Amino acid sequence: MWGLDRFSAHTTPSSTPPPRRESYSPAPARRPYPAPGPGPLPPRPGLNPRSSSLSLVSPASTARIPNGADRRRQPGGAPPNVPDPLQVLEAIMGGLPRKPAAGKGGNTTGTLPERPEEVVEDIDFGGLSLHDFAAADVPDMQQLSSVHTYSAQSVDEYDKEKDRFEDLHKSILACDEVLKSVETYLTNFQADLGAVSAEIESLQNRSVALNTKLENRKVVEKLLGPAVEDISISPAVVRKIAEGPVDEGFVRALADLEKRSKTVNSKGKEQPDIKALADIKPLIDDLTNKAVERIRDYIVAQIKAMRSPSINAQIIQQQAFLKYKELYAFLAKHQPNLAQQICKAYIFTMRWYYLNHFTRYRTALDKLKLHTIDKSDALGEDPNAKRSTALLGGPARSAPSSRDVFSLGRRLDILKTPSPNALTAYLAEEEKSAHHIEVPFRSFNLALIDNASFEYSFLTAYFSPAQNFQALPRTFASIFEPTFALGQTLTKQLVDATSDTLGVLLCVRLNQHLAFELQRRKVPTVESYVNATNMLLWPRFQQILDVHCTSLQKLTASLPSRPAASSTLLSSASASTTSTAPTALTQKFANLIHGILALSSEAGDDEPVSVSVGRLRSEYEAYLTRLSKGVAEQRKRERFLCNNYSLVGTVLADVEGRLGEEVRAHFETLRDAFDK
Numbered sequence: 001m002w003g004l005d006r007f008s009a010h011t012t013p014s015s016t017p018p019p020r021r022e023s024y025s026p027a028p029a030r031r032p033y034p035a036p037g038p039g040p041l042p043p044r045p046g047l048n049p050r051s052s053s054l055s056l057v058s059p060a061s062t063a064r065i066p067n068g069a070d071r072r073r074q075p076g077g078a079p080p081n082v083p084d085p086l087q088v089l090e091a092i093m094g095g096l097p098r099k100p101a102a103g104k105g106g107n108t109t110g111t112l113p114e115r116p117e118e119v120v121e122d123i124d125f126g127g128l129s130l131h132d133f134a135a136a137d138v139p140d141m142q143q144l145s146s147v148h149t150y151s152a153q154s155v156d157e158y159d160k161e162k163d164r165f166e167d168l169h170k171s172i173l174a175c176d177e178v179l180k181s182v183e184t185y186l187t188n189f190q191a192d193l194g195a196v197s198a199e200i201e202s203l204q205n206r207s208v209a210l211n212t213k214l215e216n217r218k219v220v221e222k223l224l225g226p227a228v229e230d231i232s233i234s235p236a237v238v239r240k241i242a243e244g245p246v247d248e249g250f251v252r253a254l255a256d257l258e259k260r261s262k263t264v265n266s267k268g269k270e271q272p273d274i275k276a277l278a279d280i281k282p283l284i285d286d287l288t289n290k291a292v293e294r295i296r297d298y299i300v301a302q303i304k305a306m307r308s309p310s311i312n313a314q315i316i317q318q319q320a321f322l323k324y325k326e327l328y329a330f331l332a333k334h335q336p337n338l339a340q341q342i343c344k345a346y347i348f349t350m351r352w353y354y355l356n357h358f359t360r361y362r363t364a365l366d367k368l369k370l371h372t373i374d375k376s377d378a379l380g381e382d383p384n385a386k387r388s389t390a391l392l393g394g395p396a397r398s399a400p401s402s403r404d405v406f407s408l409g410r411r412l413d414i415l416k417t418p419s420p421n422a423l424t425a426y427l428a429e430e431e432k433s434a435h436h437i438e439v440p441f442r443s444f445n446l447a448l449i450d451n452a453s454f455e456y457s458f459l460t461a462y463f464s465p466a467q468n469f470q471a472l473p474r475t476f477a478s479i480f481e482p483t484f485a486l487g488q489t490l491t492k493q494l495v496d497a498t499s500d501t502l503g504v505l506l507c508v509r510l511n512q513h514l515a516f517e518l519q520r521r522k523v524p525t526v527e528s529y530v531n532a533t534n535m536l537l538w539p540r541f542q543q544i545l546d547v548h549c550t551s552l553q554k555l556t557a558s559l560p561s562r563p564a565a566s567s568t569l570l571s572s573a574s575a576s577t578t579s580t581a582p583t584a585l586t587q588k589f590a591n592l593i594h595g596i597l598a599l600s601s602e603a604g605d606d607e608p609v610s611v612s613v614g615r616l617r618s619e620y621e622a623y624l625t626r627l628s629k630g631v632a633e634q635r636k637r638e639r640f641l642c643n644n645y646s647l648v649g650t651v652l653a654d655v656e657g658r659l660g661e662e663v664r665a666h667f668e669t670l671r672d673a674f675d676k
Contacts, residue, residue, distance in 0.1 A: 230263040231280050233287070241291050246298045251326050257287055258330065292335050295327045299342055303349050313353055317458050325462050343463060347478050354451065354483045358444075362490055364425035365444055369434040373500040377405045379588055379620075380551025406588045408502055408595035414438055415509055415599075422447040437494045438506040445533070448487050449514050449526065452480055456523045476525045484529045491533055495540040499547060502595045505609075508537045509599055538608065545612045548592070552619040555585075556626050580640040582647040583627070589620050590651035593663065601657030610659050617663065621670075642674035 233256070240253040261284050268277050302320045306313045321328075332339035375381070423431075423443040456476055464472055495504050515530045593613065600609045624644055631637040645667050652664040 231260065231267065231276055233257065233260055233280070233283065238283075238287060241287055241294070246294065246324065246327070248324075251324055254291055254326060254330050257284070257291065260284060261288065288334055292331060292338070295331045296335075296338060296342065298327065299331075300345070303342075303345055306349055306353060313350065314454060317454075317462075321462055322458065328462060343475070347475060350455070350479045351482065354455075354480060355486065358448065358483050358486055361425050361447065362444060362486060364428040365423075365440040365490070367429050368431055368440055370440070370494075370498075371434050371436055371500070373405055373498050373503070375499055375547055377499055378551035379548045379585060379592070380553075380555035380623075405500070406502075406591040406595065408591075408598055411436060411438070411502065411506060412598060414442060414506065415513070418442075418513075422450075436506075437498055437500060437503040438510060441491060441494055441507045442510050444487060444490055445510070445514055448483065448529075449518065452476075452526050452529075453518065453521045453523045455479060456525055473525050480526075480529075484532070487529065488532055488536065491536050495537060499544050501541065501544045501548070501592060502599070504537055504541045504544060505596060505599045508534065508541065511537060542608060542612060545616055549615055549619045552616075552623050556619070556623040559623075559626050559630070580631075580636050580643055582644045583624075585620075585623070586644045586647050587651075589616075590648045593617070593648070594651050594655060597652065597655040597657065597660035597663060600659055601655070603657065603659060613659065613663060617666070638674040642671055645671040645674065 237253045237256050240249055241257065244250055244253070260280075264277055264281055264284060267274065268281070271277070299321075302316055305311060305320075306316055328339065328342075331342070423439070428440075428443070459472055459475055463475065491507070495507065498504070511530060511533050515527070518524075518526050518530065593616070596609065596613060600607070603609050624641065628637045628640050631640055649664060649667045649671055652660065652667065655661070655664060
């Protein structure tokens with residue numbers, strides 16, 4: 001046989017291959033897509049469904065009999081169920097089918113298929129011989145096989161599935177286009193990745209080179225950085241000094257400029273040939289001159305501001321001068337003559353400032369009403385005598401009683417519980433009540449000491465770095481000399497117009513407290529003013545005590561010839577000298593001595609108080625002894641002396657201090673001597 005069994009071995013009667021649109025070719029083609037569903041594939045267009053002459057009914061007919069097999073076959077005939085080859089060939093060639101003959105043993109061969117109405121005659125062997133065509137691949141033979149059997153049902157199913165397969169084909173084509181675009185994109189992406197990889201490699205090489213340069217620069221910077229930093233000035237510093245406002249940043253810029261200037265000068269002396277120093281030095285000089293100019297303008301503007309009528313100079317000193325005290329030090333270092341001129345301008349300004357303000361303050365204190373205590377209030381004077389009732393600095397007002405004149409009372413509170421603030425000018429002008437001399441004295445001197453202490457601290461902090469230690473007291477004296485003279489004039493005016501012993505002694509104690517406060521504040525330049533004030537107060541105190549002693553001497557000398565006066569001084573209801581009650585003068589003397597001793601509880605041995613008290617006590621004892629001689633009876637005379645000394649001792653019972661204890665013990669001894 002010529003290979004007919006090759007077709008029958010791959011042909012299935014139950015299914016037929018789908019039709020192909022392209023022209024037939026023996027080359028390998030794409031494997032056809034199986035039709036969905038269990039039905040047979042649609043028939044191929046252009047073929048007659050009845051052309052099934054190549055289809056074999058039984059697969060057994062495809063068995064190939066090797067050559068010479070009939071020679072070895074047993075005598076019994078052909079194998080069962082195998083058609084006669086001649087019959088098959090006759091059927092192919094167009095002959096009539098034969099009836100199968102019965103074999104031996106009652107077996108019959110298979111029935112040949114009926115002759116088809118038409119024989120497919122358009123089989124294309126592709127220019128091959130039958131033997132070569134039969135030797136082709138089985139898949140190609142299946143595709144090339146155009147002998148199929150189609151039924152009417154297959155044609156209908158093909159028409160139904162045609163559109164669906166066409167849509168599927170279009171989808172496949174679209175997918176192919178998408179896949180082509182994806183392929184293009186991936187190809188471009190791969191090319192871009194290659195370019196990026198090359199760039200990354202280039203950047204990596206550059207990074208390695210930069211790291212190497214950086215390490216080299218760090219090494220060089222470590223060696224040259226400090227030297228360059230010492231002689232270089234940043235643009236921010238230059239801009240701040242040339243254009244920036246005068247504030248803390250300006251002060252820091254000056255400090256940086258000063259540091260660079262010192263470094264450049266020191267290195268210029270060591271290595272004068274360095275070109276960098278020659279380049280930077282002119283810039284430093286120009287910047288220094290600019291800083292000096294701006295500092296001069298700033299300080300002059302602040303000094304002018306202190307000349308305003310209602311300005312508080314201490315605010316400007318704290319916020320404009322002390323806050324930026326480095327400015328004047330810089331100016332004094334680079335331009336000492338200019339700094340000296342500015343210092344003189346400040347001295348003249350503050351001299352006028354303090355004198356003007358304290359003159360106005362003294363004018364306000366002059367409007368205070370002061371109690372009038374004159375020579376008519378001495379111990380030996382008659383209290384019923386007429387005296388002036390005018391009050392210093394105010395309209396006429398009734399004078400205080402003699403008890404108020406010689407009694408200390410609440411006046412001691414000005415020492416024990418002093419107010420930290422002085423009486424303001426406004427309150428002094430509006431005050432309506434009368435005061436003693438220690439009130440205006442304390443207010444003026446307290447304000448003066450406070451301002452002097454602040455000014456001394458300011459001069460020490462602001463001008464002392466540029467001046468020597470001996471120049472500072474002179475500067476302070478130049479500022480406060482007229483103001484101190486004004487204070488001494490006020491003190492002299494207060495004490496010269498009064499005979500208030502306790503008031504003058506209170507002023508002495510206030511002045512001593514101010515001296516202690518100056519020592520605590522460490523302001524030695526005001527000691528001259530304090531000492532000058534003491535030189536005004538102590539002599540006046542001695543003069544007032546001399547007035548009291550003189551009045552007692554006069555009274556004692558007048559006793560024998562003026563008994564009426566004696567009786568008046570005794571404050572007795574009758575003119576009889578037989579009364580033993582203490583006299584009114586004893587009460588005044590006891591109050592005066594008590595006030596002096598209370599104000600001298602902490603007095604030293606160098607003070608003249610003890611001498612003055614001794615003189616006053618001797619004059620009083622002489623007066624009392626002379627007065628007691630007017631009593632006829634010895635017992636009444638002793639009782640009279642005992643009662644007067646007892647009253648003095650009782651008043652002095654609460655005094656403290658060494659001098660007070662001595663005086664109290666003395667009068668207690670006299671009392672005990674006459675108390676029999």
